[in-house]
Amino acid sequence: MKNKNYYAVLMAGGVGSRFWPISTSSYPKQFHDMLGTGDTLIQKTFKRLNKFVPTENILILTNERYNDLVLEQLPMVKQDQVVLEPAMRNTAPCILYAALKIQKMNENGVMIVAPSDHWIEDEDAFAADVTTCFEKCEKEEVLCTLGIKPSFPNTGFGYIEFEKESAEGLKKVNQFREKPDYETAKEFLAQGNFLWNAGIFMWSVKTIVNAFKNYQPEQYSLFESGMSCYNTGEEKEFIKENYPKAENISIDYAILENSKSIFVLPASFDWNDLGTWGSLYDKLDKDEDNNAVVNSKVVTTDASGNMIRSPKDKIVVVDGLNDYIIVDKKEVLLIYPKSKEQDIKKVLGEVKDKFGDTYA
Known part of the structure; x- marks a missing residue:
């Protein structure tokens, strides 16, 4: 029940x-x-x-x-x-x-x-x-x-600082911390009481x-x-x-x-916030060239580390592209470096300015 x-x-x-x-x-x-x-x-x-x-x-x-x-x-x-x-x-x-x-x-x-x-x-x-x-x-x-539990010094998340003396299980929260820069994130991880x-x-x-x-x-x-x-x-x-x-x-x-009375429980499960194409790429199974593919049938040559998504069963041929986001839908095709995924918001703004809200 x-x-x-x-x-x-x-x-x-x-x-x-x-x-x-x-x-x-x-x-x-x-x-x-x-x-x-x-x-x-x-x-x-x-x-x-x-x-x-x-x-x-x-x-x-x-x-x-x-x-x-x-x-x-x-x-x-x-x-x-x-x-x-x-x-x-x-x-x-x-x-x-x-x-x-x-x-x-x-x-x-x-x-x-x-x-x-x-x-x-x-x-x-x-x-x-x-x-x-x-x-x-x-x-x-x-x-x-x-x-x-942080697996690397991520600058895209806020952090929760808990009391070091806390017992097992639920821990008393000291404070919530804003998204840090890389050096601060590394310090958080070194201290060991940040989630x-x-x-x-x-x-x-x-x-x-x-x-x-x-x-x-x-x-x-x-x-x-x-x-x-x-x-x-x-x-x-x-x-x-x-x-x-x-x-x-x-x-x-x-x-x-x-x-003054907030407690945090370190999660016992694997988690991903699926906030970006890169975080989705991390979660998906990869082919032998480390490409993550959703819906597409792919033929690749000298192409690795790509996030490829298209309408169901569409054939996608990629040659000579590495670490790109390739997303095809009926009226928009995006081919964009994975390393610049945080700029997609900005690109969306440019598309709106140039072509109106229809595609946004």
Whole structure:
């Protein structure tokens, strides 16, 4: 039996612009089968959470424009489980909104907030780690997060610094650290008490709502004033009118930087945030020339280390290219050095300026 006090909030509002041209603002990466497994990223994430969270207790937080995509890809989800943001306001407002909805359903609820586009291989280990955090959150007024043991000095993630004297298991967090430069990242690894911040959080609804009350009183009173409307026919109207008034602030700045009782559990599973074509390349099986191929039938000569993706069964011939991203879709072809993958966002801007929003 799944625990009826367990809830999940699946964050599915992002655009994933570094995965352009596959990920576009009208059809972002979480709704694509990026790995060629037969499941889209949001479907994989839903199944992973559904192993220990009841189906009806999983809320999908997304932008209004993706409502139909969510319902189409997750047919087991009812419309009232899809929590729609009428405006982009970062992570704090939508998490508070979801927490108040859950609190109204079940004041003993504990919830996980998880991105919809991560890759996690060992789903049982993931479920065990989250349950460990849930159990602590049920007993104590604490905020919990999962940290990833760093495998190299990555400058693309924020870090979580924990107390060196911490016992096994959950560790007291000292502070959250911004994305570092390379030298700082190397220092973090040398110190040994730093984890990557995966953006996966667990807390009881009581604790997170109280944290907003204490640290973000304006935000709290704005959303709390709609309590009588939540989970009723009046909710949509209230949110449409009030959500745009919310401050645009991340949960990290709004709550986590202020809270004194945060614990981190070093994850016991393999994790990848699938943020870029390079991170996807790292996760995929490679052919004998170290090319990662999704959907394509390839013929390669003197070509290695490439990330190749095309429509299903399209034949792709590559000669003399190494370490490139080659992505073909009907109206866009991208051939771009893997070493410059962080600039794809910039390229997307140039495409928009030159050809309009149709391809973005």
